[in-house]
Amino acid sequence: MGKKITDKVTWVGKVDWELKRFHGDEFSTDRGSSYNAYLIQDEKTVLIDTVWGPYDREFVKRLAETVDLNRIDYIVMNHNESDHSGALPELMRRIPDTPIVCTKKGEAILRGHYHEDWHFIPVKTGDTLNLGETTLTFVEAPMLHWPDTMFSYLSGENILFSNDGFGQHFATESLYDDTVDPSALRYEAEKYYANILNLYSPMVTRKINEILAMHLPLDMICPSHGVIWKNDPGWIVNQYLKWADAYQENQITLVYDTMWQSTRKMAEAIAEGIRRADPAVTVKLMNAARDDKNDILTEIFHSKAILVGSPTVNYGLTHAIGGILEMARGLKFKNKKAAAFGSYGWSGDAPAQITEQLAAAGFEIVDDGIKILWVPDAAATEACRTYGEGFARAAAGDARPESDTPAADFGPSYVCSVCGYVYDPAKGDPDGGIPAGTPFADLPDDWCCPVCGVPKSKFNPA
Numbered sequence: 001m002g003k004k005i006t007d008k009v010t011w012v013g014k015v016d017w018e019l020k021r022f023h024g025d026e027f028s029t030d031r032g033s034s035y036n037a038y039l040i041q042d043e044k045t046v047l048i049d050t051v052w053g054p055y056d057r058e059f060v061k062r063l064a065e066t067v068d069l070n071r072i073d074y075i076v077m078n079h080n081e082s083d084h085s086g087a088l089p090e091l092m093r094r095i096p097d098t099p100i101v102c103t104k105k106g107e108a109i110l111r112g113h114y115h116e117d118w119h120f121i122p123v124k125t126g127d128t129l130n131l132g133e134t135t136l137t138f139v140e141a142p143m144l145h146w147p148d149t150m151f152s153y154l155s156g157e158n159i160l161f162s163n164d165g166f167g168q169h170f171a172t173e174s175l176y177d178d179t180v181d182p183s184a185l186r187y188e189a190e191k192y193y194a195n196i197l198n199l200y201s202p203m204v205t206r207k208i209n210e211i212l213a214m215h216l217p218l219d220m221i222c223p224s225h226g227v228i229w230k231n232d233p234g235w236i237v238n239q240y241l242k243w244a245d246a247y248q249e250n251q252i253t254l255v256y257d258t259m260w261q262s263t264r265k266m267a268e269a270i271a272e273g274i275r276r277a278d279p280a281v282t283v284k285l286m287n288a289a290r291d292d293k294n295d296i297l298t299e300i301f302h303s304k305a306i307l308v309g310s311p312t313v314n315y316g317l318t319h320a321i322g323g324i325l326e327m328a329r330g331l332k333f334k335n336k337k338a339a340a341f342g343s344y345g346w347s348g349d350a351p352a353q354i355t356e357q358l359a360a361a362g363f364e365i366v367d368d369g370i371k372i373l374w375v376p377d378a379a380a381t382e383a384c385r386t387y388g389e390g391f392a393r394a395a396a397g398d399a400r401p402e403s404d405t406p407a408a409d410f411g412p413s414y415v416c417s418v419c420g421y422v423y424d425p426a427k428g429d430p431d432g433g434i435p436a437g438t439p440f441a442d443l444p445d446d447w448c449c450p451v452c453g454v455p456k457s458k459f460n461p462a
Contacts, residue, residue: 002039002066003175005220005228006157008134012063013037013224014051017171022083027195028294031188032171035083036224038161039066040154043132044073048152048161049224053086060090069095074121074129076136077102078163079149080109084224089114101129103140106148123150141165141207143200151211158219160211165204166236168192168226178231185227187298189236192225193243194301195294199332201244208241246335248304251282252395255296256309257289257318262343262375263309269381270307270341270370273388278396288320296324297331305337305395306363308354312344315420317353325354329361337395338363341370341384346421346451348373366394373427411439414459419452422462 002010013036019029035051045067051059075098077085099119107120129136134156141149144165152161168188172180197204221229229236252274258264271283286296300306310317340354351369359365370387372380410425428436432450447456
């Protein structure tokens with residue numbers, strides 16, 4: 001049966017406690033979710049949205065227990081992604097002539113999804129639907145988060161049906177914001193925004209300001225996922241305005257992957273340096289291969305700066321880091337600084353590739369990062385700490401100190417044409433008895449590549 005939220009409005013959705021992955025495998029839903037649909041019963045009866053397809057028959061059966069389906073005058077589809085429209089075909093088999101109210105884009109999406117010639121009524125911002133004592137006013141909200149999205153405002157009840165806007169993947173049988181753990185709710189709302197809506201932040205700001213300018217009294221916000229905002233609906237509206245404004249907290253997050261723990265050791269040493277330079281900053285370390293990718297992206301969303309680290313694998317970076325960087329690029333984070341780090345055995349290409357991808361994703365690059373050959377010893381570990389101190393100052397807006405002594409020029413690096421090992425004169429080949437600062441031209445004639453053993457004649461300028 002449905003759950004009454006006012007005399008005229010009943011929740012008729014589905015709580016999905018079992019849902020653990022969403023959008024294929026792109027979004028983790030550790031706390032489950034819900035597909036919220038609402039029934040308005042005035043002189044006219046209106047259904048707002050449906051539920052995901054796997055629950056279509058259950059939805060229609062329970063809806064029929066709440067209202068005679070033939071009494072439904074309109075179906076309002078605020079957004080037509082499958083998790084909201086999935087039960088529509090089953091419902092329309094029972095009431096095939098019922099008009100479907102949606103945006104023009106919404107009609108195109110429903111036709112593309114279900115290939116049915118239903119009775120569509122396209123609406124745009126400002127259009128209304130008189131229900132008797134109440135009226136629905138429609139507000140187009142394209143790209144929040146699909147091009148078809150609209151909000152519906154019910155005057156008389158002062159309810160905004162916002163579909164994905166202000167939603168969260170949060171399963172609860174009690175419906176309302178003040179009946180659940182507030183810290184868990186806040187996190188799921190942030191996670192939802194960071195992973196789904198952040199790239200559309202300019203549209204979020206414009207649409208909220210447009211709605212605020214309408215001066216509508218607001219008692220409840222009823223999204224199509226998670227809790228209903230009833231106790232203080234203005235709170236989530238204000239949070240959205242903050243989150244949309246190039247959001248950051250006083251946090252630095254290190255995201256890394258590691259093969260034999262060397263890059264992990266670098267991450268921990270860099271974190272020590274950050275804390276040494278700035279005890280007030282929150283520092284978090286996340287392993288991209290083990291931690292949930294959406295939690296990682298949420299921490300990036302919180303951060304004013306990030307460091308991304310990977311060992312060099314096959315002259316590149318690891319699969320886990322590559323995936324996170326691609327997801328971060330798509331989410332278009334703003335107002336965040338970044339740099340790269342990593343351990344390597346010969347070519348050491350990963351930090352430069354990470355830096356390039358961070359720049360392409362819109363991060364402000366602090367410097368070229370830091371890379372360490374093989375396993376960091378005491379000196380290399382301290383170098384990572386020192387690097388962390390400088391990065392903390394840069395993240396705080398302080399310029400990195402510049403040395404009065406110009407950097408020494410030991411000539412170009414050379415790369416092995418067989419295995420790709422790079423000889424860096426500034427580092428030398430300590431394991432082969434070649435001290436740092438030895439130009440390639442000064443290497444002994446019998447010096448060989450420390451990786452594959454070919455002579456120096458097989459090296460070319462990098």
